[in-house]
Amino acid sequence: MTKVTRTARPVLSLLTGLSLLSGAAQAGTSSDTLTVNVTVIAEPCTINGGSPVQVNFGDDILTTGVDGGSYIRDVDYNLACPDATNDDLKMTISGPSAGFDPTVLQGDQPALGIKLLSDGSPMPLNQPLNFNRNTPPHVQAVLVKDPAGTLVAGPMAVSATMIVEYQ
Incomplete structure (x- = not known):
């Protein structure tokens, strides 16, 4: 999975600013040197020790039993x-949404997907969820079926990216 630090956004803003400055320098008759100093205030959080997070539903799923x-x-x-200066974090799980439900992660079977829950409530897909690092959310994955689709027996995989950032 992915780890992100608080410094990602300032860098993007800085790149946008540099782009604007370079356009202005080209239009004018003089240029100057820009010096940028950055101080990293905290190391990024590590998710799962840097190993992938995997959820296995097993080999005994009945297509007629997938009901959400x-x-x-x-x-x-x-x-x-370990170096957090603030306990306030946000988690985003990013991935492709299913055509039959934008809150469901799409798998490699068109009629089957994964709905995520945070502490028993639907978790927003591709949107941040704020939490305190001392009480991280209890995340669950639920198999869901397209009501208009037909499930096919066989393996299914879903990929998503978990991002944790400082608020």
Whole structure:
């Protein structure tokens, strides 16, 4: 999975600013040197010790039993933020949304997806969820089926990226 630090946004803003400055320098008759100093105030959090977070539903899923509640698994992960100066974090799980439901992660089977829950409530997909690092959210994955689709027996995989940032 991915780890992100608080400094990612200032860098993007800086690149935009440099782009604007370079346009102005080209239009004018003089140029000057720009010096940028950056201080990193905290190391990034590490998700799952740097290893992928995996959820296995097993090999005994019945296509007729996928109803959005029968097959639910915990998303086991851990966070290490040893240099955090603030306990306020935000988590975003990013991935492609299913055509039949924008809150569901699309798998490689068109009629099957994964809905995420945070502490038992639907978790927003591709949107940040604020939390305190001392009480990280209990994330669960639920198999869901497209009501208009037909499930096919066979393996299914879903990929997503978990991003944890300082607020």
